[in-house]
Amino acid sequence: MTEATRSIVVRAGLLADGSGRALQSDMSVWIEDDRIHAVGPAAAIEAAAPPDAQRIDLGAACLAPGLIDGHTHLSLAGDGRPYTEMFSETDEMMVLTGALNLQRHLSAGITTIREHGARNRVGFTLKEGLGRGYIPGPRMLVSGRPITCTGGHFHMCNETADGEEEIRRSVRRLVHEGADYIKIMASGGGTAGTDPTRASYSVAELHAAVHEAHHFHRLTAAHCRAKQSMVRAVEAGVDLMEHAEFLEPDGNLHFDPDLAEKMAETGIWISPTLQAWCQWPRVVFLRQRRDVGDASADELRRLEALEQRARGRLDVMRRMLDICGKERIVPGTDSGVNDLAFGHLDYDLQLLVEVGFTPAEALASATRISAEAIGMENDVGTLQVGRIADLVAFAGDPTKDINAVSNVVAVFQAGQRVLCSSATALSS
Ligand SMILES: [Zn+2]
Incomplete structure (x- = not known):
């Protein structure tokens, strides 16, 4: 029976x-x-x-x-500590951190996530624990470990690969271990010793990752802060571009309409991780202090600087939308890094409205559109x-x-x- x-x-x-x-x-x-x-x-x-x-x-x-968050780092606490401190934790503590973070996201209505890279087997272990029903949390798609160049962004996760051959081997290893998709670091980032304004991989290297991933029916996501890395990711046929900041070697954001045209033509998915660049949790906190009259002069100056920084980023985003449209935009929190605590996809949706989405369009981006971007449109969204x-x-x-x-x-x-x-x- x-x-x-x-x-x-x-x-x-x-x-x-x-x-x-x-x-x-x-x-x-x-x-x-x-x-x-x-x-x-x-x-x-x-x-x-x-x-x-x-x-x-x-x-x-x-x-x-249920909402979908396309960009999380479950093993990191999002409590404001620098990477070096967060990565000094043991793998066991990272699993526990992940278990708490999963619960926070689920409570905020997020029922599906992409886990964008953790150290060793931490990401895989969390998915397995979830599957066994040991811990509650959103359904997880895992990248396992992000592929990065020697000394590159998130090299602490231990999936370093240089050259096409090593990159192919990394993709095969990750797929064998259970990766649902492949994350590759196409530029530097917040990791000490890396340069977010410069590309980390050649087009040929990125293409090797995409080709091998697609061979195994896996999608690819590339971390692209530098404009140069955005150009290469588009050229290499990456499925989804993270950050898309148009960051130049001078450290400034310079919107490039020709690049945006290419992004629109290829239909690459774009995850602008707005709350991360704008340090939005900090802005929200300081605004609350200001509104009740508790902010110090120092805090008010800090708030002003953050708001100005945010305006620059949001301006680039608006100009990108004029060319790329709203249908390929996937919100992602980047939760776990810096002070980006779990449970706040709402911040990214508020920022999408700030750059011209209607509230209904913002909701669609976190549901139907995100489901398409991660290849789950027949199941969720x-x-x-x-x-x-x-x-x-x-x-x-x-x-x-x-x-x-x-x-x-x-x-x-x-x-x-x-x-x-x-x-x-x-x-x-
Ligand atoms: Zn990230």
Whole structure:
């Protein structure tokens, strides 16, 4: 005998199904085990669902597809310490850090993530623990370790490769160990001794990674802060470009319309990691201090400098959008590094609205569009029959006011309700 089907009917005052259709009111999602069985007007679903189905009424809340964060570093605490200190932790402590971070993200309505690179087997171990049900967390796609050149950004993770041959070997090794996609560092970054304004790999090296990854049906993501690395990543056929800052060797951001045209032509996915560049958690914190009159003169000066820095980045982003459009933009938090704590994809969505997305478009970028970018559009990203039942409910309408995304009232992952009352405390 097979186990009985578990039926749940979740009703909510509003529903944004992620398909781009207008918001619908008084709707229900009927879940059978881990999948969506039906979506429709509450009364119709009520009449059709089995009488013994569990019924959950979320009142006036707005139901949406679970959010997707395309860029996380689970093993890092995001507590403001420099890389050298964070990487002085043991692998065991990094796994524990990851377990806490997974919970924080899930509580914030994020039900799927890409883990963008950890040391040794930490990323793989976290995914395995999640799969065994030892720890709660968003569904993970893992890169395992990021591929980097000798002494390159994140070389501490121990997947160094120079030259096409070594890069091919790295891709094969990672795929063998269980990598769902390949992350490669195409420029320097925040790691001491690396230069974020210069490319780390040649086009031929990047192409070797892409070619080998695609051979194994794996997508590629390249860390590209330097403009030079962006040019090379496009040329090499990388699937997704991280950061895309247009950073020049003089240390400044110089938007390049010709490069943006090429990005638009190839349709490369772009993850601008806006909160990371803008140091947004810091800005939010300092603004709060200012608004209650607690900020010191020093803090006010710091805030002003950060806001100016953010304006420069957001200006580059706006000009890029004019050419590349909004349909290939994938939000990512870069959580874990610096003081980017887990649980705040909302910051990136707020910043997308700041650069011209409507709130509905920002929500679509973190759901339907992100699902396409990571190759999971048949499973997640929309509330449609047959999709995995990943749902998040917000107090308020996120298609009118994106700040509603910060106000999560319920989370369902694969048909299981996961949000507990302590969640808001955890994610703050
Ligand atoms: Zn990163």
